Amino acid sequence: MNRSLSAQERAKRVIPGMTQLLSKRPDMFSLGVWPGYYDKAKGCTVWDLDGNEYIDMSISGIGANVLGYADDDVDDAVVGAIRNGSSSSLNCLEEVELAELLCELHSWAGMARFTRSGGEAMTVAVRIARAHTGKDTVAFCGYHGWHDWYLAANVGTENALGEHLIAGLDPCGVPKALRGTAIPFRFNRLDELEKIVREHGKDLAVIVLEPIRNAPPTEDFVRGVRAAADACGAVLIVDEVSSGLRMNTGGAHLLFGFEPDMAVFSKALGNGYPIGAVLGKESVMQSAQKTFISSTCWTERIGPVAALATLRKHRRENVGSRLMQLGRNVQDGWRHLLTKHGIKSDVNGMLPMSHLDFETPCPQHTKALFVQIMLEQGFLASNLYYAMYAHRDEHVARYLKSADVAFGVIAEGLRNQSLEKMLKGLPSATGFKRLT
Ligand SMILES: Cc1ncc(COP(=O)(O)O)c(C=O)c1O
Secondary structure, eight states: OHHHHHHHHHHHHHSTTSSSOGGGOGGGTOTTTSOOOEEEEEBTEEEETTOOEEEEOSOTTTTTOSSOBTOHHHHHHHHHHHHTOSOOSSOOTHHHHHHHHHHHHSTTOOEEEEESSHHHHHHHHHHHHHHHHSOOEEEEESOOOSSHHHHGGGTTSSOGGGGSSOOOOOOTTSOGGGTTSEEEOOTTOHHHHHHHHHHHGGGEEEEEEOSOSSSOOOHHHHHHHHHHHHHHTOEEEEEOTTTTTTSSSSOTHHHHTOOOSEEEEOGGGGTTSOOEEEEEOHHHHGGGGTSOOOOGGGGOSHHHHHHHHHHHHHHHTTHHHHHHHHHHHHHHHHHHHHHHHTOOEEEESOTTEEEEEEOSSSHHHHHHHHHHHHHHTTEEOOSEEEOOTTOOHHHHHHHHHHHHHHHHHHHHHHHTTOHHHHOSSOOOOOSOOOOO
C-alpha cells in the first residue's frame, strides 16, 4: 500500500479535498486501508499503484462503468474517434446520431442537448425549464449534483438536502439570494409535492425527481407528479443520471410509466467516458434557444461515440436484465449471510445499485471493518454494490464467500466489543465533511 498511501498524501497537498468526487475519497471507505488510486482496470479487475489486484464489487466507477472497465466494444469505437480526430472546427455527426437514438428509445422525446457530466446536464435541464416557463422555483426530490440551483435548498435551512442522499452539504458560496428557490419533497410523498404546488404553484418552473433510487414509485405517485406539473404549468424532469441504463436500455421512467417533459442521463451512458444528455419534448427543448447554453468541450467526439457504442451493446445484449439479476443475487446473498451471522442491517436500493446499511451500534466502524476484510481477500467492496455487465456469476459467488468470512469477523467483534480494535484504518466517513 506504500505507493497508494503516499499518492493520497501528495494529492491532499495539491488538490483541495484530494479528489474531484466525494464518493471516491478514501475516507468514505476506510482511510489508511482503501487504496484510493488505480494503475489499471479491465473488466471488473482493478490493479492499485502497488500492484495489488482486486475484483471490484464496490461502486463500479460510482455507476459510470455499467459494462465494465475498458470494455473492448466501447474502447474500439473511442480509439477510432481519436485516430480520426476527437475535436475540430466542425461538429461531429455522432452527436446527431446520439440524439436520434435517444429519441428512438424514448418515443415521447423529440430533441436532445449534450454536456459532459451529470450535474451540468441537470443544470442545463433546469435552465431550459426556467426559460420555458419564465418562472424560478424548483421542487425536487433526490440528489442532483453540486450546482447553485440545487445547493440553494440548503441556504437558510437546517439541512433540507439531508434527506436526499448526501447530508451536510454546505451551501457556502451559493448566493443567499437563492434562498427559497429550491424546495424538497420526499419520494412517494405526493402530499408533500401537492403542498409545494398549493403554496408556490404560480412560481413553480420545475418538478424534478429520480424515477427510482430505493423502493419503486407507487402508481399514485407516478400519476400525481404529472398531475401536479400540469396543474401549475411546471416542467417535469426525471433525473436518470444514476437510474438510466440500469434496469433497461434507456430511462427507468419508461418502466414505471412516468410521462416526463425532460429526462437527463450521464454516468452509465458513456461507460465511464464523459457524456451527459438532456432529452426532452421539442416544445420544451426549443426554449434552450431563448437562453445562452454553450461550452467548447461539449462538442468533442469521444463522449457521443462512447455513448452510441454503450447504448448499442446494452440493447443488443439485454444488459439491463443481467444487471437486475446480478443485483438480486447480491441482495439475496447479503440477506442470507447477515441473518446467518445475526448482524442487524437493512438491504435496499434498486437491484443494480444495491446498498446495505449496518444497523449495529457503530455502523461506520462496521462498514470500515467490512471494507478492510474484503480488501484482505482481494475485493474492492463497501456497503454498496453497483452491478457491471463484466461481473460473472463466479465473481458473485466468490464475493459472497468472502463476505461470509467478513460478516463472521464482524459478528465476533460485535459480540465481544472488539470491533473498533480490529480496524487498521479509520471508520468510514458519512456525508460531506472537510478532508484534513
Ligand atoms: C441522480 C443524480 N443526479 C445527478 C448527479 C450528478 O452527476 P455528476 O456526478 O456526473 O455531476 C448524480 C451523481 O451521483 C446523481 O446520482
